[in-house]
Amino acid sequence: MLKATNRLGSLGRREQNKIDTRRAIADAAFDLARNVGPGAFTVDQITERAGVSRRTFFNYFPSAQDALTVRMDLFIDRILSTFERLPRDEPLFDTIIRAFAETTGMEGLSQHGELFRMADADPDLLRAQLHSWERAEARIAEALRIRFGSTASQLYLTALVGCVMSCTKTAMRDWAVHTPASAPDSGKQLEARILAVLTMLRDGFADPGLRIAPDPPDPGS
Amino acid sequence: MLKATNRLGSLGRREQNKIDTRRAIADAAFDLARNVGPGAFTVDQITERAGVSRRTFFNYFPSAQDALTVRMDLFIDRILSTFERLPRDEPLFDTIIRAFAETTGMEGLSQHGELFRMADADPDLLRAQLHSWERAEARIAEALRIRFGSTASQLYLTALVGCVMSCTKTAMRDWAVHTPASAPDSGKQLEARILAVLTMLRDGFADPGLRIAPDPPDPGS
């Protein structure tokens, strides 16, 4: 007999409510961080905005900072799904580069940059973000292990993923710093940087002269 | 009038007391983490062991976990001082590899491994450690910038340092996992891993077959 219970696009009320609540909390947290500054608000303020109880907040996130890393986790989701879609006979490094470069078209990219900049002012937020990257590393490494586990050693795969993630992080930081407002070519700017650093990585950092933009040789800051 | 006040090897009472207090706190925290488990003790327990007041603890460390990253910061000190000592006309990558490889002879290396393993059980400790690595990255990048700032772009240097740190982290994790007890050749084990991953990095991860231990070789690709 057919299940006709799904009234909400293949999702039950329960699932949908949870998604909504989670989003409401994350949005409230982001708004607060943007307005009063990261680390300058309490959980109670978040729950008030989101319209949930204090206790419910902690059912979703272990800390206020963790509510601000949702977007980064979504970023990883995107990388992984892009990764799954790419041809399996492509060289490993090409696949990785494409998977990472293609993510720069995602929505809310400028918010990403904002969050990066916020981390400078709030150590706890920085830690939460680093933890998020760490989880991402583990997830991607696992995906690679499943796909290439037979042809590459564990140490090789984890080291490679670590470097790729580190390079991407560096690229995003540099982008977040040098692309302050939401420039129209923001995505392109980020993509160029990611390509640049991943190319450096593939070349074993042999050429120190690679530059992303004609930068006047920084006179001692 | 001559200063005859320094009775303690070029250090005043004040400086020495602070060093002692800091060490007492860090030791107490490490002992507790080792005995009752990371994240399973309170700040009050630390202060009781260390013989200081609760308030004093927070004058030295912002959280209990941060008292456990002192050793990692010392590790970075060692890398940096080794780095300073190496010849300045050596190729950049060689200098880096040597600076990192030479640190494996440091005292308390096994405690390092212990701390790595502890991070699996305590998310907050993991975050503190990630933060510690992050600070280390910044310090080393700055040292490199001063030394090579004229011949390499900022993006290149930060990306390179990030990858080197990431590789070292990977090597130390793998070492911490696979060298459980304090093996007699613990330092050599770690050094071999660091050399392996940094070599991979220098080769642009071209050869997936590099292995640290004889594993069923699969000369694929």
Added chain:
DNA sequence: GACAAATTTTGCACACCGTGCAACAAGAGT
């Protein structure tokens, strides 16, 4: 040694955090 200045330690208060628990509410299945 006594005194004053500088610095560190300490106790205290207070707002906030994070979690176990049990009552309650709401969706799912019949």
Added chain:
DNA sequence: ACTCTTGTTGCACGGTGTGCAAAATTTGTC
């Protein structure tokens, strides 16, 4: 409508991190 399952809420409680001002300690000077 009834029951089962799952999510929300209020409450209580121990722990955290910090500002503040009063001791306590070190340092320099006479």
